[in-house]
Amino acid sequence: MSQITVGAKLPEAKLLKLGENGPEAVDLGEKLKGRKVVIFGLPGAYTGVCTTAHVPSFIRTAEKFAAKGVAEIICVSVNDPFVMDAWEKSTGADKAGLSFLGDADGSFTKAIGLDFDAPPAGLLGRSKRYALLAEDGVVKVLHLEASPGQCEISGGEALLAEV
Numbered sequence: 001m002s003q004i005t006v007g008a009k010l011p012e013a014k015l016l017k018l019g020e021n022g023p024e025a026v027d028l029g030e031k032l033k034g035r036k037v038v039i040f041g042l043p044g045a046y047t048g049v050c051t052t053a054h055v056p057s058f059i060r061t062a063e064k065f066a067a068k069g070v071a072e073i074i075c076v077s078v079n080d081p082f083v084m085d086a087w088e089k090s091t092g093a094d095k096a097g098l099s100f101l102g103d104a105d106g107s108f109t110k111a112i113g114l115d116f117d118a119p120p121a122g123l124l125g126r127s128k129r130y131a132l133l134a135e136d137g138v139v140k141v142l143h144l145e146a147s148p149g150q151c152e153i154s155g156g157e158a159l160l161a162e163v
Contacts, residue, residue, distance in 0.1 A: 003113035003144075010039075010137050013108035015076065015101035018085035026101055028108065032137040035071040038159065040131040041114060043123055043148045045079045045087040053151040054129065059096040061156035066097075068163045070133070074099045078106045078115075078126050103127070116148065123148075131159045 004010070013028040031037065040058060042050040058065075058073050065073060075093065077084065081102040087093075088100035109115045109127040117124050129145040131154040141162045143153040152158065 004132075004139060004142065006139050006142050008139050010134055010139065011108070011111040013103070013111065015108060016081040016084075016104055017099070017101055018081045023081045028101075029137065031072065031074070032134055034136055036069050036133065036135050038065060038070050038073045038131065038133055038163075039076055040073070040154060040156075040159075041076045041109065041127040042129050043077070043116075043118075043126045045077050045083045049129075049149055049151050050077075051087075051091065054155065055091045055093055055098075057151070057156035058098055059091070059093055059156075061160050062096045062098060064160055065156075065163065068160070070163065072099055073097070074101055076101050076103050076108065076127065078103050078109055080104050114144070118148070129154050131155070133159065133163055 014025045015028055016023050017026050042054050079102050084100040084102040103109050106125040114128040116128050129148045131143045132139050133141040143159055145154045
């Protein structure tokens with residue numbers, strides 16, 4: 001698929017979270033319906049820039065997004081729900097109200113055209129670094145980094161400035 005753009009509707013997707021009884025499917029379409037939601041995607045849980053810059057930028061800005069009517073901030077990564085749950089807790093993102101969802105098979109990431117491979121780093125079928133604002137499932141703002149190692153325009157503060 002070609003890359004998602006402003007004005008496009010996000011595709012239906014089943015992402016995963018860790019529930020009380022193990023992995024649970026989350027219907028992304030249901031989460032987006034009638035709501036203003038931020039989704040940020042990144043190459044991998046526990047990786048450098050993702051852990052030290054990208055996630056902290058949304059922890060810092062969570063209350064400001066809420067004040068602008070954003071119902072939820074969702075982090076999506078091509079990882080399993082066990083890793084996403086542990087990473088969410090280790091970063092403190094759970095306490096800030098962020099939701100971490102695993103795109104275990106990368107199908108959502110591929111459907112929006114933001115997948116990439118970096119074999120030297122052991123990253124295959126991963127997500128490019130981005131942040132977007134969707135209203136009722138339609139992309140209103142999209143910030144895509146030129147390189148997955150950068151976190152400038154996809155950080156919380158940069159997206160917040162356009163909400």
